[in-house]
Amino acid sequence: MSTILKKTELASKIWQIEVEAPRIAEKALPGHFVVVMADAFGERVPLTIADFDRQAGTITLVMMVVGASSLKLSRLEEGDEFYALIGPLGHPSEIKPLDRVVMVAGGVGAAPIFPIARAYQQQGTEVVTVQGARSADLLFWTDRLASVSVEHVITTDDGSAGRRGLVTEPLAEQLAADSEKRIGGVYAIGPTPMMKFCAKTTEPFCVPTVVSLNSIMIDGTGMCGGCRVTVAKKTLFTCVDGPEFDGHQVDWDSLMSRQRTYHTQEGFAFGRMLAEPAPLNENILLRQNEEV
Amino acid sequence: MKKSDKTGRVAMPEQPPEVRIRNFDEVPLGYDDEQARTEASRCLQCKKPSCRDGCPVQVDIPAFIGLIAEGRVLEAAAKIKEDNCLPAACGRVCPQEIQCEGRCVLAKKGTPVAIGNLERYAAHYASDHAARHGLGPFVTPAPPTGKRVAVVGAGPSGLTVAGDLVRRGHDVTVFEAFHKAGGVLIYGIPEFRLPKRIVQEEVEYLAALGVRFELNHVIGKAISVHELLEKEGFDAVFLGVGAGLPSLMGIPGENLGGVYLANEYLTRVNLMRAYDFPRYDTPIVRGRNVCVIGGGNVAMDAARTARRLDAEQVSIVYRRSVDELPARAEEVHHAQEEGIHFKTLCSPLEYLGDDRGMVKQVRCQIMELGEPDASGRRRPVPVPGKEATLDADLVIIAIGGNANPIVTRQTEGLALNKHDYITIDENGATSVPGIWAGGDIVTGSATVILAMGAGRIAAQDIHRFLCERN
Known part of the structure; x- marks a missing residue:
């Protein structure tokens, strides 16, 4: 499960990753997202599902390398497994009958x-x-x-x-x-x-x-509240109330300042990881030790 | 070494406050064999033990303490495990002062037997023994019944149900949304109060008994509850998904940068190990002046965590007085020892930010105590015109939560109360045949042991149901 079947560089630093995830593919709808972890040390990163194939039991993720966590994800190769992959999360898009x-x-x-x-x-x-x-x-x-x-x-x-x-x-x-x-x-x-x-x-x-919205998230299931946004003067959770919202009602400045919360740490971690490739073998060892 | 404190109980050796605020290691160090036997011998072995009535899972307390006093510690551990599948956790996190120890006959003199410390000792002894000599006091599960049970949520209630049912020969699968089992024991309660290794051992014990753990599965999303019953071939489902969905007060500035809900703050540190950034990738804001809003165990955990993450000043901001703090007495005591300030009779009105949208101050209303409210505690009422402004570059809101809607919203026919918690009968059964529930998703935020008690009751009824299904 969660095995990377195919990995393609679509453009500079933008990767398309096809993952074996039959249970997620079966229920995925446009607008849903997943949360992924590259390894046992990794962050939980939300990614919107870019495509899905119910028959093949796969989902497609596309991500751009912008920091340590996306760099780490991009370093996983075909045949590797995500340490964690959960979904489909959030509400799917409401496809309205429009002209x-x-x-x-x-x-x-x-x-x-x-x-x-x-x-x-x-x-x-x-x-x-x-x-x-x-x-x-x-x-x-x-x-x-x-x-x-x-x-x-x-x-x-x-x-x-x-x-x-x-x-x-x-x-x-x-x-x-x-x-x-x-x-x-x-x-x-x-x-x-x-x-x-x-x-x-x-x-x-x-x-x-x-x-x-691409808010910062941890669990993606409404438990932590890290992804909260102000919409129409009310606090909502991107993971369980969204991720799609009425763009005219979103408090954009608040969202952007929340997204900047870890700016310094992220820059530091990115520089560190670019300089020293993460030893994935150690991670796999740790994973085996930690998992039940 | 202190032999006993002034109450006559054998004092628990602890890391000194000035040392422990620089690490995440456990604060109490545990009794040694001698201390445990001395403390155990204080038990009067009452004929009608009221301590047992005070325990939500009715552990046979006099029996296990008697075994410790005789030096038969493995048997003591096995005795506890008959009723409690998580003794190492409960010995550390139960509010003993209002449960078993509160009912101890010796409590009248202010010297109850240290039941929690002894439970912890027995569990530690057994796991230590198991580590050195292979598996310890092992329960042999009953022959397989062929019945399959799905447990949703690997927290205290779910693990209890799993333990109780696997022992009766049922085939149990636990579905967990996170990448580790343990629920609040893993993401919520800090390492210095409950080492993660201990939770891991309890989970491994269940796995050794035959419980299957399906991590990274959000039931209600990838698989619905009805599908578990109709498509995945389970005969019964237990919902122990926890409360989740933390509360806010609805005051200005709650969404500023540097304002956390306690669940996020603690999850980053405990589950994601942000204290070890950048070895672990998840970052956390390290504040110098920290305000924690709330007075429960979660607030104490958050405050003491912030203290260990280099904060110079940490204040608990609580709207009632110290006497009304809902936290466990030991947590308040430990927090005080660690230099946490208690800014009581104080309630936030607004969070003020800087020009980058990061929090810098908390404007508070000063309160006083009025008439008792429905909870029996004196109600905090604002003192007109009296305010205080506290500096804070990190705020952690720990005022409880609401029901998580993911499972409940999409499970057809599931009766909920007006707060969206699941309604159950006295046996833990929900309105839908084949589905039981327990823990915080029924009661709202409560304690580990109450969730375990609910799991125990539901497990009995699920077992009855599965036997009758033959």
Whole structure:
């Protein structure tokens, strides 16, 4: 169980990992997430499920190396097992009967947004996808997203692919051009500032905007409260109340300051791990000693 | 070495406060053989032992103490295990002063037999013996019945059910959401109060009896409770998922950086070993000025943990007075010894942050005690116009919790009370045939031993049900 069957580098530091997880695959729906641990010393890291195959009993995870824990996860090879993998967690996406939706994916957000876009496309909703990245070499799954979209707009910060600029520009244009009000919803998944500005962009148009939050978590089952966010002035738990919320109601500044809590420690741990590759054998020994 | 304290009890040797605040090792060091025999010989061996009535799982206390007094310690440990599958844990974390020791005849003179210390001694002796000579006083399970039981949650109630039923020959699988079994004993109670190795030994003991542990399984997500019964072939299910879902007061600033709920703070340190960062990858905020909100055992654990993580000043902020603290007497005593301040009659109004969104102060309302409330304790009432502002770069909120909705929400037909805890009958049975429940998910936040007592009752009824099913 939890064996890595296939590992592919999709773009610089972005990995696609296919994992054997029949029980999770059986129940997975778009929007669900899992919590993974690389080894017995690892952090518990929440990752949104990017795809699933019920027949093969596998789920697909996509993650970008941004710190010690993601670096450690990226160092697991095909045939290795995650120390822990639990899920599917959170509420699945609510796929509403809409005429047209705009899916805005920022960076690695292209992965979790894909199964949601596909679910909309399969029920007959017109999907417009705006996919942004810093530069062309960080884009991935453009073909997958294009295959479920009636329109697929790419933006890069440096103009190396698609339009130069931010995802919020084509998003605003889509909404401004929608004179018949056919766009019934917007999804924005990506880095927190990107989701914040997407929500700010759609607010004047009064189009419901769903965001999927990547709060810091431990258990992922409502026990610890580390992932709490302020939504419509109420405290909610991302793991059991989300991870998707109304982007117009999220207190973004509070979320971002909570995400910065461990900034210094994370930077330190990342530098340490980059310098000294983790001895995985020791971890496996420890795992055998600790597990019942 | 002190032979006995002034109450006549043999004093428990402990790490001195100035040493222990620099480590996570256990505070009490345990009786040696001589001390245990001396203390055990104080027991009057009452004909009608009221201590036993004070125990939620009715351990035969005079019998095991008598065996210790005779030096038959392995037999004493086996005697405890007849009723209590987690003696090493209970000897350390039970509130003995309101249970067994509170009912001891000698308690009237203020010198009850140190039942908890003796229980701990017997358990330690047995596990030490097992480590050196192979498995210790082993219970032989009854012949296999062919009946399968799923236990959801590997905490105190679930482990009790598993132990009781595997011994009666049933095939028991325990599903646990975390990557380690033990529940609150692993994620909640700190190493210095209950070493994780001890919990691990108790779990291994159950595994040796034949209990299967399925870690990393969130029942209600990957597998539903009904699927356990209908698809996975279990004959009965016990829900011991714990309370979870910690409470907040709903005051401004609760979501600032550096404001933790106790569950998260303790889980980071205990389960994820953040105290050993960066060897372990999980980080934690190390505060210099720490305020812990609440007065229960969890608050004491959090405060004493923060003290060991380099805090200069740690304050328990509690809205009633010291006399009303719900924590175990020993925890309060240990906290005081370790220099924890008790800022009582004080209740937070607001958390104030700096420009980076990190907490820096707690604004509090000063309280006084009024008339007794429903709990019989004097109600704290605000003193008009009196406030205090405390500096804090780390706040830990330990004011209890609510019911976790994951299992209850999606289990059709499961009757819940108005607070979303599971409703059970006197045998631990829920409204759904084949499903039992116990522990915090029924009672709300309570103690390890009460959860074990609930597990024991449910296990008896599950056993009856499984036998009748033949």
